[in-house]
Amino acid sequence: MGKGGKQVQKFTREEISKHDRQGDKWIIIDGEVYNITHWARKHPGGSKVISHYAGQDATDAFTAFHNNKEDIRKYLKAIHVGSVVETDIKTKHSDIEHDFRRLRETAENMDLFKPSYLFYAVHLGHILLMEVLAYVTLYYFGTGWIPFLVSVLLYSTVQAQTGWLQHDFGHLSVFKNSAIDHFIHFFTMGFTKGASPSWWNHMHYQHHAKPNVMDKDPDVRVEKLFVVGEKMPVEMAKNKSSMPYNWQHRYFFVSK
Template sequence: MGKGAQGEANGSVDVSRPLKEFTWDEVREKTTKECRWLVIDGEVYNITSWARRHPGGTKVIGHYAGQDATDAFKAFHNDLNFVKKYMKAIHIGTLKETQKEVKPIEEDFRQLRQTAEKMGLFKPSVLFFTLSMLHILFLDWAAWAVMYYFGTGWVPYLLSLIFITTVEAQVGYIQHDFGHLSVFKRSKWNHALHYFSLGFIKGASPAWWNHMHYQHHAKPNVMDKDPDVRLDALFVVGEHMPVEVAKNRKKSMPYNWQNYYFFLLGPPLLFPVYFQIMLFKFIYSRKAYLDLLMVIIFFIKFFYLFVPLLGVGGSLIYYFSFRCLESHWFTWVAQSNHIPMEINHDEGLPWLQLQLQATCNVSKSVFNDWFTGHLNFQIEHHLFPTMPRHNLYKIAPLVKSLCEKHNVSYVVKPLSTAFADIVRSLKHSGELWYSTYQAFHASSS
């Protein structure tokens, strides 16, 4: 192997030599941690070493190894010219001209993105985000003030729980905006407010959120890549996971009853138990000291305010109560858009098809927009994650028209139907697991 080939395999590129031409067959072979390539706009990049330094995390970029990452790249980055400066060192070649053909669905989607840019839909409203943050800060103060001024009887206590649960749910939406870089043009301001909202107000880790959420957006509902569907310890979802789990003779849970125990093990425990464990495990394993500092500040603030009112034990009960309520809010909203949809292994689909098969919308209304943080337009958010959420409804008709042109299903549901479909899909997947498990168990007996 020559020096040039060795350099490519190790991820270090000699930028002085002429760029090579590659075929898709060559690119698709480079999917291991030892050698990973991907394609953006017909150009080939060696991400083997860069993946470890990638600001979005190793996995999110690694999930596109051996594939065309053009639309994912444009979806996640606001300032493409700035990012491309870092790409020169890992640019190793170009696809052969005969293999640069763009599919019609990809070409049309890229034209739609240009249309959205011309319409100014990536420009945030200062007023919208200012009012959103102010209503969060007001309710955060009110959650403490109602008990401070009126005592800790049942009425002020319950009002306080309602206020702080609303704070935690709504700050979850605005931190989501900062995390997707959709509020400020300059990334550093988004990052700063991300730490303030998710760290100081919510008591969680922005680095952990980025690690989990960007993977979800890169490959939604893709088994082994989207962390949101790595659920087989408790649940099986979709059409494919139940069959695979059953064939592997896995019976860690009575999955055929999962539509019932979901109400006990799902929404009530996601935030108070699972996320708390994952959060501190991530901070410890990644040595995320800034995130740890923000979480510590959150708990200092919380106990300083509420221990004088409720005592230590009462404050802990109050804490886990609003975490449980917040968990219900988040779980039903987040899962309604994805769990009832297609869940499968990575098929390398074009961006539009990938996002639409894994995502559905909830009908628009003033309440639904507020209650879901505008993620009732989940389709549009997944297609354009950096678009400010108050503009998502404006691009929706054009997205729907494009889907109709390419015969891609565009699903919109009432909020109640979307919630009910979570349970219905769990029931169907559980029954599929049970019938498959029974069949394989009987045949091997």
């Protein structure tokens, strides 16, 4: 029974899996079923990230993306449609899901998710220092070849280091206050690197939501130059693509 005597509707995973298309999207979080059909467009992390789990169990992704899960759950009440039948909850988890959740629990108990503010302060500080030195070098020593190359070396290091630093702030995984993470992410990605933080979030969140899944993870878009896995060869055979994938054994080494 639900609150106020209201009966909570039960669904099997097979029934839920049918709600996986445009205009009809359901997901599972901790054994509860939510209709995200309209909510997906309002999702702060982007509609694609949450829609990739339509018809599926999104518990692990939900846990990974939301630091304060209890604050988020209050928004889920409005889209709650029922629960997964108990037998499905107990029997449908794969070995890899059990292993992953046990690994996460172990990491949490070891405080591996607890950030070092000193580390991030020093990291950001040395990046800003090198960026200043890159400009100061040209200002004091002119634009000759040697000062120019020194400046390029400094600024190239800034760009490379910032790429890694902004990653953690983009994941909102440094501070408990996400507004601070957002601010520093916009500063490092938007100002220092000159790229779009929103674009990075849109693409990178999909990567972590569905890592290495063709057509969902943007990081594995190989544009048909490489035919890998079980799904892509079948698609290529059906579409009769003109891409030179039949020569991939000769150019594959270039990607190494």
